[in-house]
Amino acid sequence: MSSIGARLIPAWLRQYQLATLPTDIIAGLVVGVLVIPQSLGYAVLAGLPPVYGLYAAIVPVIVYAWLGSSNVQAVGPVAITAIMTASALHAYANQGAEQYVMMASLLAMMVGALLWIAGQLKLGWIMQFISRGVSAGFVSGAAVLIFVSQLKYLTHIPIAGSSLIGYLSSMQQYAQQLHPLTLLIGVVAFALLIMNRYGSKWIWRSWLSSSYAKWAERLFPLILLGIAIVLSISMQWSAHGVATIGIIPQGLPAFTLPYLPDFREALNLLPTAGLMALIAFVSSSSVASTYARQRNESFDANRELTGLGLANLVGGLFQSFAVAGGFSRTAINVDSGAKTPLASLVTVLVMVAALIAFGSTFAPLPYALLGATIMASIIGLIDIATLKSAWQRDRLDAASFIAAFIGVLIFGLNTGLVIGLMVSFASLILQSSKPHVAIVGQLAGTGHFRNINRHDVVTYHNLLMLRIDESLFFGNSESVHRRVLEATKQYPEAREIILIMAAVNHIDLTAQEMLITLNQELATQDKHLHFSFIKGPVMDIIEHTPLLTKLSGQVYLSTIDAVDALKEA
């Protein structure tokens, strides 16, 4: 095989072992059949016609199977990227279905391009920036939004907006449009799905073995979908005013260059695309890395970025909206025995079959059922358990959860996520915003210096020695500044101020400016600022800056050198 061929054919395919073929095929079929209702529903959640959910489960899945980092992760339309799409394109909703659809694909391509670029720049570490609290709070808030947004399909009341208040106020406004039969269908379906999901222990496990019960639970939404179709036809729901999804256009997603809007409009989508890329990456990585560890495989975050990026980028060219790895579809895939991405390719075949052969089968399906399906599955994403453990184990993380959660509900997805990130970063800075600054003295007869409050040490009347126990940066420079000035007031006789920098690994610009100001302030009081024990990398940074060139005192290699040079009898 040529080396180009080797690079074009993924490793899993070159090393494919026929023994895993049957389980891969079965897993692929199972996932394909089970995720159809979800896929239709997520398209609707994204504000798109249902068929786009099937489109999004074709080309991106093929690309991910080829290039993705995980052997078993099932990518496709997921709830979070769907609602982020809807919220980003909210402003385009009344500009006609065609433009909306184009914008959704364009957004997927932007998300994909950003992910791919991040992969090329090896920014895989960026997932570390999202704390557990923020991601759980964001997802929980989004789940509530999704839940409420689906009420429009259960009630037939038009709901618009991008935040909870938006939804609720528009519900109130159009309440008289409530359609009782639709509500009945939706509520019954929702109740059955919830019972199936959370009452499985009593319903299925009372008469089935645990593994059969699991499958009964998983198959139930599909069965309900079948029942709904039959009832809808026989009772003529559509003629009674129930909105049904109608005939799904036959045929595969076609290569379509997304409409390029005004350059400014695309640019306005860029921050949203950035946040979507972040969320898609974080959730996919968390799925992929969890299963990689279970299977004793290594997880390559940069390869995940590249694979997920190209899946979205190429997907967008084939009428897909933004996709990510999904926890539930991956769990089904693994439980059904998937060993390689071949399973996903089989899933694609199921979608293709659905598109070609069953277009009219779904036509009588009420939107209310899709809405109920999503509402029932989304409840599990509201992650009260994480909030509870964060509250017990790390209040600052709980604050990030709450900030992201409330932020999403009040201000919408993007602003909420940003607020959550801000709070989590801020809480981090808070922890190092008051570094320990110790006044030290000399252990008699040694070169060691210790806190004067804890040790019996020698001090010199004209010297003030301060040990700074943290790197200096914008978050703590003012507090260090204040602390040093206080100490100089406490020891007014000391004219030589020595800062011991052994624990300072970095001094940023803000802190450098602070030290320059401090130096000037001390100079006006005829006091001199000295440094000892500056680390090599710190010295490299500040060597030729005004901080050292204008320093009123000296830089000493060690504190003992400083003391010997400066002490007065």
Add this chain to the structure above:
Amino acid sequence: MSSIGARLIPAWLRQYQLATLPTDIIAGLVVGVLVIPQSLGYAVLAGLPPVYGLYAAIVPVIVYAWLGSSNVQAVGPVAITAIMTASALHAYANQGAEQYVMMASLLAMMVGALLWIAGQLKLGWIMQFISRGVSAGFVSGAAVLIFVSQLKYLTHIPIAGSSLIGYLSSMQQYAQQLHPLTLLIGVVAFALLIMNRYGSKWIWRSWLSSSYAKWAERLFPLILLGIAIVLSISMQWSAHGVATIGIIPQGLPAFTLPYLPDFREALNLLPTAGLMALIAFVSSSSVASTYARQRNESFDANRELTGLGLANLVGGLFQSFAVAGGFSRTAINVDSGAKTPLASLVTVLVMVAALIAFGSTFAPLPYALLGATIMASIIGLIDIATLKSAWQRDRLDAASFIAAFIGVLIFGLNTGLVIGLMVSFASLILQSSKPHVAIVGQLAGTGHFRNINRHDVVTYHNLLMLRIDESLFFGNSESVHRRVLEATKQYPEAREIILIMAAVNHIDLTAQEMLITLNQELATQDKHLHFSFIKGPVMDIIEHTPLLTKLSGQVYLSTIDAVDALKEA
């Protein structure tokens, strides 16, 4: 004096010394007269009629004189809050002047309320969260936006939008509306102002002493304004199509309860108000603390929050838009000899006089001159020097500068600021994202443990001892996770893994989850995870959590205890 009276009358007034009365009065008069053109211009920049610039220099100034933290800081309308107001209310611009004006006051009240609340919560430390790079980058980007936005007054081309691209594309669209005479007036005024400002050395200092030259430079914009008024009347500029500001309505700002819009609209302004409050606070504090240090006074950030907050809150009730402390007006105040806030109260009298007596005097003044005044003064805010020194002295801070600067230009003020903050926080996390994890051994015969690569130490075949040299949090937990797993692969014989936690000051939820996962992973390989030297505060947090209750190994007080208990011969 009763204690209530004592609380109502500020300390500076109770202790007022008559000796400083003359200089306070002179400084107040000078500032009042000199800032009139600026104040009119900033109102226009905020999208308001010029008179609102005078309104904003009355009530807020009185409140700040009463309650503010600084004796010499001059608050009032400033460029940054003006453009942030314009950008926030951009969407209301075509809903009629009255609503726009109301929204501007409402926004000032929201900013004020947030600042006041922050003051009550003692959040003064929050100013430490903005690094030098971010604030300089944000202000520089805003200055460019302001500069470009003022081109509409110099060209008579309507310019709208909230980002550079918006401005430029709308300029292109309406380019045929260019008015040559307006452009001529604007360009000449701009050129003269720039020469005055940056050519002062050659123009004024060649024939005046340095202190006179400084005043000539400061007076020149006012003289130019007078000349423009005279020329405008004599040459009938208005009749030739030059836009002039027209008669300024006589009378003082009136108590006006701002129009309360739809609750949702107010809520949508809240994030913007939060960012404006942050920027107003950071810039005011930097002015106030600089002068406090110069005057050997202490700076109380929480009092600054309260004072600035109430200045905006009460100001908003009297037709003011958002205000902050201004560097240039404070500099004039101090240079003119201001010693107490009485100077600011004199400035207020000048504004009142202008409002009552000179309303028609300003009428012939062309908008082009106000635009040129702002453009000339704003150039100094483009802070290339900070970018340069950041580039040399702290690349990460330079990255924050560039992110905020470019972000503001492309995405507008709010998004730009958020992007800058994100980059500055992210760079901080980056610095601690790869903590040092050392494999250690025992210094023979002692209880000390040192890095095996640097010291001649004793190791035990069944023990792996790792010292973690940083607090564990979401930003580094994956990297520590990977490092520990690598070490266990490197020493496959070691079944007892001891993590030495002496340098770990905090373990957040994400890191706790990581350690739980690590514990499980090691358990599947029949390896045990132990901890030694957990600090008290950390132990308090994790004591009753699954991390310790499910730990496969033990917690030891010291590493030597762990070694003695676990080592095999």
